[in-house]
Amino acid sequence: MARDYSMLGPDARRAVETGLAAAEWYHTDVPRKEMKALMQRADQPAIRDTILLFGAMILLAGIGIALWPSWWSAPFWLAYGVLYGSAMDSRWHECSHGTAFKTRWMNDALYQVASFCMVRNPVTWRWSHARHHTDTIIVGRDPEIVAMRPPALRRILLNFLGIVDSWNGWGRMLLNASGKVHPEEASYIPEQERPKVIRVARIWVAIYAATIALALATGSILPLMVIGLPRLYGAWHHVLTGVLQHAGLADNVLDHRLNSRTVYMNPVSRFIYWNMNYHVEHHMFPMVPYHRLPDLHARIKHDLPAPNASMWQAYSEVWPALKRQLRYEDYFLKRELPGSARPYRDDFHAVAV
Amino acid sequence: MADWIDACATDDIEEEDLIRFDHGDRTFAIYRSPSDEYFCTDGLCTHEQVHLEDGLVQDYEIECPKHNATFDYRTGEALRAPACENLRTYPVKVQGDRVLVEL
Numbered sequence: 001m002a003r004d005y006s007m008l009g010p011d012a013r014r015a016v017e018t019g020l021a022a023a024e025w026y027h028t029d030v031p032r033k034e035m036k037a038l039m040q041r042a043d044q045p046a047i048r049d050t051i052l053l054f055g056a057m058i059l060l061a062g063i064g065i066a067l068w069p070s071w072w073s074a075p076f077w078l079a080y081g082v083l084y085g086s087a088m089d090s091r092w093h094e095c096s097h098g099t100a101f102k103t104r105w106m107n108d109a110l111y112q113v114a115s116f117c118m119v120r121n122p123v124t125w126r127w128s129h130a131r132h133h134t135d136t137i138i139v140g141r142d143p144e145i146v147a148m149r150p151p152a153l154r155r156i157l158l159n160f161l162g163i164v165d166s167w168n169g170w171g172r173m174l175l176n177a178s179g180k181v182h183p184e185e186a187s188y189i190p191e192q193e194r195p196k197v198i199r200v201a202r203i204w205v206a207i208y209a210a211t212i213a214l215a216l217a218t219g220s221i222l223p224l225m226v227i228g229l230p231r232l233y234g235a236w237h238h239v240l241t242g243v244l245q246h247a248g249l250a251d252n253v254l255d256h257r258l259n260s261r262t263v264y265m266n267p268v269s270r271f272i273y274w275n276m277n278y279h280v281e282h283h284m285f286p287m288v289p290y291h292r293l294p295d296l297h298a299r300i301k302h303d304l305p306a307p308n309a310s311m312w313q314a315y316s317e318v319w320p321a322l323k324r325q326l327r328y329e330d331y332f333l334k335r336e337l338p339g340s341a342r343p344y345r346d347d348f349h350a351v352a353v
Numbered sequence: 354m355a356d357w358i359d360a361c362a363t364d365d366i367e368e369e370d371l372i373r374f375d376h377g378d379r380t381f382a383i384y385r386s387p388s389d390e391y392f393c394t395d396g397l398c399t400h401e402q403v404h405l406e407d408g409l410v411q412d413y414e415i416e417c418p419k420h421n422a423t424f425d426y427r428t429g430e431a432l433r434a435p436a437c438e439n440l441r442t443y444p445v446k447v448q449g450d451r452v453l454v455e456l
């Protein structure tokens with residue numbers, strides 16, 4: 001039977017009935033003392049990275065504006081776009097967990113800015129992301145599944161230019177600004193939080209309206225090159241890295257080792273992605289801040305499947321798997337656990353398709 | 354009538370940390386603050402009923418290990434989404450080297 005990814009459909013009901021929803025997930029054993037040390041928060045790494053990020057954005061946009069409308073400005077816009085349309089994705093993510101900084105207001109401030117850049121309502125998406133962690137890649141429960149089965153390859157490819165996500169994001173923003181919450185959002189946002197959803201959407205509409213008004217007044221798209229459009233022309237990096245998180249792997253299992261992927265990446269991508277390439281580790285222990293994930297990885301890798309050696313190598317398994325899922329949607333990449341790993345539930349590990 | 358229950362030794366909990374305490378069919382979290390005071394709350398997060406025992410204590414806050422909701426463990430107040438409901442708290446006293454909770 002075809003999978004139904006709707007939060008309100010038959011698979012959602014089945015997940016609840018079969019105990020897949022809000023279930024107990026596998027965790028590698030790490031002594032409390034070590035885990036406490038890994039979870040410790042700090043301001044310093046994220047302050048450094050945030051100064052670097054905003055400093056680079058101001059510089060690149062400044063040069064882009066200075067060279068506008070010459071084509072010489074293009075490389076500066078492309079670099080600015082990646083910081084706006086991709087680095088902000090990982091900042092949004094880390095701050096939604098509250099783990100980027102030790103100081104709460106710093107987390108919240110960066111979270112608001114990053115949510116705006118990514119066109120993700122900061123209230124709505126905090127709840128949807130909580131659900132993604134409760135029910136990771138459980139069909140009908142996880143609202144953040146990128147590569148469904150069969151995979152909507154056209155949608156994924158369009159999203160390399162942010163087209164589907166930002167279209168939906170802006171559509172939702174207008175709906176929320178009109179005072180409404182989509183029924184699917186209502187399935188995971190508590191009643192008392194909904195006025196906040198609407199308030200933020202109205203503030204955003206005002207910012208976009210001012211930007212568009214400035215563009216019209218000056219007869220130039222330059223203001224939109226700074227605000228709004230980089231969500232499109234800079235989205236490719238976060239999609240490139242984000243697709244690898246779960247694509248092609250098992251669904252409906254309660255073990256992140258089987259449905260998530262850790263990929264070794266170059267330092268530039270890791271800065272943009274804030275170490276989310278350690279994705280199994282992040283899902284297993286979402287309390288560990290991004291700057292400690294390499295340490296967590298070293299600590300628990302004996303219990304995890306071998307990481308992918310590079311993005312290239314990861315895509316060389318993901319792309320054929322996605323193509324195969326177009327024809328056989330039950331096909332998936334079965335993760336081999338190392339001999340030193342603890343098994344979890346035999347029914348998950350033994351299934352081979 | 355509520356009873357004072359012997360929950361643990363003062364040394365069972367590290368400074369700025371918590372332990373789980375089960376009593377009857379109920380489960381609690383007992384905290385030791387950075388200034389060496391003891392507190393007790395319900396053990397399960399009010400968001401999705403995950404136990405707080407693997408969470409992180411920082412100052413007077415406990416962060417849930419599942420989705421990082423934060424509570425003030427002195428008052429039980431929910432400080433950060435996705436928790437909206439406060440945690441229930443219980444009176445605690447220290448007698449000698451024992452921590453007692455009024456349940």
Ligand code: FES
Pocket residue numbers: 130398399400401402403417418419420421422435436
């Ligand atoms: S269960 Fe505690 S934050 Fe979700």
